[in-house]
Each structure stands twice: as structure tokens, then as C-alpha cells.
Amino acid sequence: MNWLIKAFPSAALLALAAGLSFYGPSLTATSSAQRAAETPGWSSIQWPFPIDAWPEGRAFHCGFEECGVDVDLYI
Numbered sequence: 345m346n347w348l349i350k351a352f353p354s355a356a357l358l359a360l361a362a363g364l365s366f367y368g369p370s371l372t373a374t375s376s377a378q379r380a381a382e383t384p385g386w387s388s389i390q391w392p393f394p395i396d397a398w399p400e401g402r403a404f405h406c407g408f409e410e411c412g413v414d415v416d417l418y419i
Contacts, residue, residue, distance in 0.1 A: 385410045386417070393418075 389405045404417040 389416070391418075 386404045386406045389403045391400045391403050393401075402419045404419075406415045406417075408414050
């Protein structure tokens with residue numbers, strides 16, 4: 345039991361270093377709202393299909409300038 349008390353600070357420091365190396369870059373990255381404002385890319389469009397028994401879906405469009413090809417995504 346005594347070895348566990350001595351090893352705990354080293355293990356905690358090692359876990360902290362591993363966590364910072366994994367999550368560190370994302371802590372300094374810009375938020376997704378800021379990135380979306382810089383590059384619009386996908387935009388929400390009106391649902392083009394007739395309404396049926398299912399609820400209305402979501403539709404998105406990415407233009408040629410942003411994606412290299414006109415793309416519509418229906419969810």
C-alpha cells in the first residue's frame with residue numbers, strides 16, 4: 345500500500361501530460377462558430393421534397409466555390 349502512495353503523484357503527472365498532448369491543440373484552436381464565419385461552406389436550404397407522414401428533414405447545400413462541386417445533402 346505504501347508504494348501506491350508514492351506512485352500516485354507520478355501517475356497523475358503522466359496522465360496530465362498525456363491528456364494535454366492529446367487535447368492541447370484543440371484548447372488553442374478557434375471555436376467552430378469563428379471557423380464557420382470565415383469559410384461558409386455548407387448552408388441550410390429549404391426542404392425540396394413534398395411533406396409526407398414523416399417529419400420534414402433538413403437540407404444543406406455547398407456551392408462550387410467552397411466545395412469544388414455543387415453538392416446537396418438531405419437528412
